[in-house]
Amino acid sequence: MDFGSFLSAPEIKIKIVTYRDIFQNKAMIEDRFGEDYRASSALIKLDPADLKQLGIKKGDTVIVKNSFGKIVVRAEESGYEAPHRGTAYMPNSPWSNSLVSDETGGKGVPRFKDITATVTTAKGEKVTELEF
Amino acid sequence: MEKDYYVCTGCGLLCDDIEVELEKNAVNKVYTACRVGVAHMKEGSRDSAFLVDGKPADEAAAIKEAALILKNAKNPLVFGLGTSTNEAQKLAIELAKKLSATLDDTSSFCLGPVVEALLQEKFKTCTLDDIRHKADVAIFWGADPSDSHPRHLSKFSYFPRGQEKQRGWEEERTAICVDIRKSHTAKICGNYFFQVPQGGDAEFIEALIAGLSGKIPKTSYNYPPKKLLELANILKGAKFGTIFVGLGLLYSLEDLGPLVRLLETLNEKAKGSFHLVPMVGHYNMRGFNENLFAETGYVNSVKFEEGAVKHGPEYSVVEALKAKAVDAALIIGSDPLSSLPRSIAKNLLEIPIITVDPCETLTSRKAKVAIRSGVSGVESGGSATRMDGVEVSFKPIVETNRPSDEEVLKKLMEAL
Known part of the structure; x- marks a missing residue:
């Protein structure tokens, strides 16, 4: 029996910044329901120290959630030289948009690049399917 | 032999130097376009x-x-x-x-407020062709054209040998990036990458205005004043400068006030003129x-x-x-x-x-x-307006x- 499954997994609070990626953009044009687009979109880039704290390896899936949504995406190391614990990066996609607040202050502009969420291990759960 | 050039409608750059090879009324090969453009131009010919x-x-x-x-x-x-x-x-x-x-x-x-301000003549602007031929300083602010507009730097803003810029990027052009992360464009800008904290752009602008005006630039996040003054000095020496505004900058500002003031100060203090071009995506x-x-x-x-x-x-x-x-x-x-x-x-x-x-x-x-x-x-032709306001006409490639x-x-x- 895996007693580890009864222990609460570490959870960290993060700020997510979204960005554009040329490979992801190309994959979207070719097939927005395809595997390439999913692989290049449904991911979160974390500081290596945050990965370690979560007890996961790069490539493992994580649950990212807040009061607006919950997604399962793949975790990667950001590769940025400067440490950025507590800040994570996601390509702009329907996955990141699942977490964007509906609070706009009546201005019509959602905070696409300023998301607060928690991350925890998904314990092998698969990446969220795109559907409504 | 006269060649047929096509326009790529893959992004706001509307590159007009694209060659294609057709096979059975489908685009088989695309030359000159970027990774996104090639995928886009091969998109047609479905039922x-x-x-x-x-x-x-x-x-x-x-x-x-x-x-x-x-x-x-x-x-x-x-x-x-x-x-x-x-x-x-x-x-x-x-x-x-x-x-x-x-x-x-x-x-x-996204960038509507910036285009609106341009149409209301709140900013000085210029065309991408002006930039190609004359610009010596380009600032990519909250923008990452290496990913969003892949040929921006090679066709217009940094690498070309323009009419008045025959020595190109090695000697005559400076590319600067202000962003919250080290993007692909930031890597190209090398030492001229200025990393600001999230939401820190307005303060960075005010500090830069102070630096341009001979005051000590201060920010609540203690951005090194020496580095800000170094940036102010580069900008002061510019003969033809452009700020390319991306979503990263726009989303970080409450309104366009700081940007208007920065352009005014630059046009007052710099050797030459400063312009603003929005990094329009679609x-x-x-x-x-x-x-x-x-x-x-x-x-x-x-x-x-x-x-x-x-x-x-x-x-x-x-x-x-x-x-x-x-x-x-x-x-x-x-x-x-x-x-x-x-x-x-x-x-x-x-x-x-x-x-x-x-x-x-x-x-x-x-x-x-x-x-x-x-x-x-x-698959269909017409006309469109490039990110800098230049109208471009195009014809369909395939039936x-x-x-x-x-x-x-x-x-x-x-x-x-």
Whole structure:
């Protein structure tokens, strides 16, 4: 029996910044329901120290959630030289948009690049399917 | 031999030097274009498709059903059009008037305010050709053209040997990046990458203005004053400078005030002149803004009502959906179920949707009527407005049986 499954997994609070990626953009044009687009979109880039704290390896899936949504995406190391614990990066996609607040202050502009969420291990759960 | 060059409608750069090879009326090879452009130009040549309730229908039945939805709606939303030609956009404006509709495009939640300020002449601007031939300083601010507009640096802003810049980037051009992360563009800028904390742009601008004015630049996040003064000195020495404004900068500012003040200070203190160009993503978002501006005096977020036009954020796609103020949606070349926050986009599922799009999208899958149109710039021609306001005409590359956005809108108008 895996007693580890009864222990609460570490959870960290993060700020997510979204960005554009040329490979992801190309994959979207070719097939927005395809595997390439999913692989290049449904991911979160974390500081290596945050990965370690979560007890996961790069490539493992994580649950990212807040009061607006919950997604399962793949975790990667950001590769940025400067440490950025507590800040994570996601390509702009329907996955990141699942977490964007509906609070706009009546201005019509959602905070696409300023998301607060928690991350925890998904314990092998698969990446969220795109559907409504 | 005279060669045929085509225009790539893959992004707001509208590169006009593309060569293609065709095989069986499909684009087989694309030369000169970037990774995104190649994928985009190979997109065409799929079958025509009209779907009603997810089932194949003929064109007449689909148009009839779409017209019925629009007729029955009290306040329909017409949205998208960033990847439609100027001709299609003008028709959509007419259609929105006829329907007393709410009309908006993606610019209401991206670079619309910057284009609006340019059209109101609040900023000095220039063309990308001016930049290619004259510019010595380019600032990419909250923008990453290496990913979003891949040929920006090579065709216009950094690497070219322009008429007055024959020595190119090695000696005569400086590329600067201000961003919250070390993007691919930031890597190219090397030592001229200035990393600011999230939300720290307004303060960075004020500090830079102080530096340009001979004061000590201070920020609450203790950005090294020496580095800010170094940046101020480069900018002061510029003969022809441009700030390329990306979403990263715009989303970080409460309003455009700091940016207006920075441009004013630069034009006062620098050797030469400073300009601003928005990093428009969709190939004809700027066209939509200009066409609507010419018609109504507003760039987006309008509601037509009995010959009058109302404008305000409440008529933006985001607020209109959030407030559930619209009761049907005609969506042209856009996929709001993908691109809007899910918490807001989900309200679309409560109203009938008509999509006109070359691709199958999350939104088209939920549409009552889905019309698969030809890829604008590949299967149909027209004109568009580049990110810098230059109008570019283009012809179709391949023949198709799919209708263009313009043809669909014409038929919808007739059916109404």
